[in-house]
Amino acid sequence: xxxxxxxxxxxxxxxxxxxxxxxxxxxxxxxxxxxxxxxxxxxxxxxxxxxxxxxxxxxxxxxxxxxxxxxxxxxxxxxxxxxxxxxxxxxxxxxxxxxxxxxxxxxxxxxxxxxxxxxxxxxxxxxxxxxxxxxxxxxxxxx
Numbered sequence: 001x002x003x004x005x006x007x008x009x010x011x012x013x014x015x016x017x018x019x020x021x022x023x024x025x026x027x028x029x030x031x032x033x034x035x036x037x038x039x040x041x042x043x044x045x046x047x048x049x050x051x052x053x054x055x056x057x058x059x060x061x062x063x064x065x066x067x068x069x070x071x072x073x074x075x076x077x078x079x080x081x082x083x084x085x086x087x088x089x090x091x092x093x094x095x096x097x098x099x100x101x102x103x104x105x106x107x108x109x110x111x112x113x114x115x116x117x118x119x120x121x122x123x124x125x126x127x128x129x130x131x132x133x134x135x136x137x138x139x140x141x142x143x
Contacts, residue, residue, distance in 0.1 A: 003032045004075035006139070009089055013037030013063050014047040015080040015104055018125055021056045022132040028139055031075075036064040038089045044108060050121040054129075071095045076139070078102060080128070085109050102131055 006023060010016035016035035023033040041063040048058045071077060071091065076098055079089045083103040091099060104127055107120035 003030050004139075005070065005073050006031050006033050007070055007074035007077045008033070008035035008080060009038055009066060009077060010035070010080040011037055011039040011086055011089075011106070012044070012108075013041045014044050014108075015106070015124060015128060016078075017043070017058055017061050017063075018047060018051060018128050019078065019080060019102075019132060021051060021058060021061065022129050023135075025056070026132060026136045028136055031139060034064075034070060035061075036066050036070070038066045041065055044121070046107065046114075046118050046121045049118070050125045053122065054125065068092075071098075074098055076100060078135075080104050082106050082109065102128075104128060104131075 008016035008019040013036055016037065020033045020035035043058070043063050051058050066089070077091070077095060078100045080102045081088065082105045086106060086109070088101070104124055105120065107117045107124055111117035111120050
């Protein structure tokens with residue numbers, strides 16, 4: 001049985017890597033997950049640290065840029081960005097029907113200090129976990 005591809009996107013690949021890791025922990029058997037960034041891809045060490053707190057290791061997740069090949073293969077594309085402080089990904093019209101948008105803040109852009117950024121990464125990890133949990137219910141109906 002061929003697996004459906006769920007493709008997570010975020011500007012710098014931090015939030016999408018977190019979503020991919022949470023999705024891998026889900027019970028979606030007929031799905032595979034991948035993630036990438038659509039801007040300059042740079043892993044924030046605080047995203048790794050925040051996920052380490054919940055026993056999920058992001059250190060070996062490769063940082064990738066968006067791929068047209070994966071967009072084409074994807075059953076669903078989830079763009080994770082801050083609707084008010086970041087630009088929506090520019091995807092070809094062909095993929096817009098697959099697109100779901102999650103409004104999740106970027107800890108790096110909404111923090112005034114490293115301590116605040118750390119706290120916001122912890123919060124973002126929880127928000128993404130809840131979104132993935134909700135997504136799990138709706139994706140079980142897709143074959």
